Amino acid sequence: MIEAVLLIDFGSTFTKVTAVDVEARKIIATAKAPTTVELGIDKGLIEAIDKLEKSAEVKLKYRRKLACSSAAGGLKMVAIGLVPDLTAEAAKTAALGAGAKLMDVYSYRLNNKELKEITNLNPDIILLAGGTDGGNSEVIVENGKKLAQSDINCPIIVAGNKDVQDELYEILSEQNKEFSIIDNVLPSLDKINIEPAREEIRKVFINNIISAKGFDVIKKEINSIVMPTPEAVLQAGKFISEHKLLGSEELIIVDMGGATTDVHSFTDGMPNTTGVVYRGLPQPFAKRTVEGDLGMRYSLCALIEEIGEAKIKKELPDLNLDNIIKNINEDYWNEDVTWEFENYLARHGVNKAVRRHGGTVETVYTPQGASYIQTGKDLTNVGVVIGTGGPLVNSSKSGYILKGALFNPDEPMVLMPKRCNFSVDRKYVLSSIGLLVDDFPEVAKAIVQDNFDFIEGGN
């Protein structure tokens, strides 16, 4: 009999389970079974646990059962702010950082068309921001009133100008809306504050979303679904960065899937070169972005379009690309797509996703000579890139794919990593690590050390 912690990841396709030996600090076994949202989420879970216990070959006694989930659509959010580049961007960053699937971002005063859109989007949570502390207060109050008087029933998290918190409290409670009021995501233009929003989103996720999505049946089975899966990955990255478990504090995680590619970076992102002036919203140390048009199955056509057909034909002349695209449109996967082509696409997908996540520098010519302005995060000093997700994990050329994340000397203004090691989440343990960091940090450390060797391809 071994005392274990059971970690569960409810994905949209598979429910993955991992049993961890707390004493020995290692993974005992992992298993997965198809996720069963329609039949009741517990069916798939029970099947996965059965498989796990068969393969473990020892009796397991679970001390804790912790889960994260991206099933049943994940955590769907809408973010609202005032100026698109400022509070709306801060609200968007906070929602993504909490592991949400961001459906849309709205700015300025909401009009009726937008209210109707939000109603139809039917988000799980709305994050309402607007105005720095002591700044504009009219717009967030007006938007609060409109949301209060609408048919929208999801929880609203207010994270805007503190001057009007009381007013918004009155407005939303009068209409019996479910809401909470927290610190401003952008208290001043030089300070972004996403942590309170992240905590509140997680709290609402645990209390509301889970019961709303048919997870009630497993309440007896497990202690809690503690966070959305992308947040578990973010927590894992933060932990690896904080303790420099892979030798570098600055790292990136690229999570490539069938529909989207997530990029998580852990670095303050400020200019690494002297003479460069940073402009724009401050960046959070742990940042997540999601690219909805870069994926290796559902988003394959969008990815091909993004790379450019002419470029692909030039670089892979033996490929019958027109035929492949025609077939993909009819059935998004077929034999024509060779491993070579798949790796090529994945590499470019990684490149586009990291490029969009990171920052750029532009030259400004002044009477005193050239000056440089940086927008977004400087990733040039990132020391480790971790790849996860099917296309990266299942490929025999993960290193080749991850090279897509590297700095290109021909484009010196795109601030991608210059010198770094590569590692791959071969056993999909990142979300498990994220679930362990709060209660079992030593176990989490040991699992990182066992599972993240450097692979070839890094420089």
Added chain:
Amino acid sequence: MSSNTIVIGVIGADVHAVGNKILDYAFTQAGFKVVNIGVLASQEEFVKAAVETGAVAILVSSLYGHGEIDCRGLRDKCEEAGIGDILLYVGGNLVVGKKEWEPVKKTFLNMGFDRAYPPGTAPETSIEDLKNDLSQGE
């Protein structure tokens, strides 16, 4: 709600940071809440910062002689962003070389600035003016 927030910055391709720091300090000491967007700031950044922070005034510095080109259209952008009545001040070395000040001042007032200051103006002067302008606006 009357606020005492002001946005300051150095406009255009201008990297003069010292005066910007001095103004930040002086206006903060004078009781204003200073939102400093720093050097190399575009018109759009001034406007966005003013909208989001509910500022009552934008103070533009320009020291490299290209102020006229950089400042043209700022009042229109404020109008467009819904803060058309915000106070706009400008100061520094607004034109290249030593030119007579009055015509230069007139050019900037015609552009929609409420006040324009010649080179070497002490911060106290504009602090005094701003306090007066704000009290008259109430």
